Amino acid sequence: MSRTVLITGATGTVSTALVDALEGADVRLRALVRDASAADRLRARGAEIVVGDLDDPRTLPPAFDGVRDVWLLTPNGPRSPENSMNALWAARRAGVERVVRLSVVGAAHDAPNRSGRLHALSDRETESCGMRWTILRPHWFMQNLLNEAADVAAAGTFALNMGAARIGMIDARDIAECAARVLTDDPDRHHGRTYTLTGPRSLTFDEVADRMSGALGRPVGYRPVGDEARRGTLLGHGVPAWIVDMLEEYARAYASGWGDFTTDTATDLLGRPPRDVAAFARDHAAAFAGR
Incomplete structure (x- = not known):
């Protein structure tokens, strides 16, 4: 039943x-x-x-x-x-x-x-x-990159307060x-x-931008910004202050190396490797093109 x-x-x-x-x-x-x-x-x-x-x-x-x-x-x-x-x-x-x-x-x-x-x-x-x-x-969800899609479409760059963080995003x-x-x-x-x-590998956002560039067929760049700049952007888009504070805490942790790891667990559960950033970008090419 x-x-x-x-x-x-x-x-x-x-x-x-x-x-x-x-x-x-x-x-x-x-x-x-x-x-x-x-x-x-x-x-x-x-x-x-x-x-x-x-x-x-x-x-x-x-x-x-x-x-x-x-x-x-x-x-x-x-x-x-x-x-x-x-x-x-x-x-x-x-x-x-x-x-x-x-x-x-x-x-x-x-x-x-x-x-x-x-x-x-x-x-x-x-x-x-x-x-x-x-x-x-x-x-960290790859779907978080979709929050930057308008900037990628308009200027070919995205800005985060993650510094050189390396993250096993999924x-x-x-x-x-x-x-x-x-x-x-x-x-x-x-x-x-x-x-x-986690995803299949731990990447910096420069590496994410490189893989997006290959997947989308045009240059994409990553621009690190400070916490205050990022905070202003998020608040300007109406993100609640509690969430902005939480995201800032995550960003600082990731920048310290806290997220630099992967596991085989998703592969074991799925019976296949999890998707990589290039596949994610291809699947969402329309969003990153502003369509």
Whole structure:
């Protein structure tokens, strides 16, 4: 009998890719959304839409009723542990069998960024939730480069406050496909496992620009900037101050060498190497061309 999988964070980058990755699988998809009007793409994929809010536990029981597996993705913010707690409590009360949680790279109580420390709280709660559980800790998303697509299209450069950081970045589609593999495997196979997911190699952003240049057929350059310049750009685009502070903490950690590593975990789960930056750039060539 098909298992019902509840997708939280359903309209976000990874969850949207997860819905795609689960196409054709023997599962029934249910998507938790705050605004049903934003769920047309999910409906088209055959997902049942349930309106609820991880900020408000009173809205959650209908979403979790009859669910066997939960994909738990909470918004990045100071209330992230509360959101995770509300979801885990609703899952326990509904008799959910398994939780697959999206955490962050380097989540730990002594992480050099507040996001990592907040996610460590939720990871620990997940480990003690009484259900089967798996935690995914992905590295820096290649999709973050799409935030720079307009600059690449207009000027052939992108600017980040990462200095000479070397990062084992990963395509969010590969994260989603790893999650789909876990969710469609036997629930016992990945129970109690924490998987750190990276791309195939650790790259500087100069190397990223070189690979983008080859993939796009035109020069692309990387321009390092300071924290204040980057902060001004992000705030100017309406990014909330809390997120800007968090991104600055990550940038400083990466510039110190904190992200210079890769693992074979994605390859092991996928049965193939994860996508590289050149493939990512080719797949998103239209965005980097301003189309």
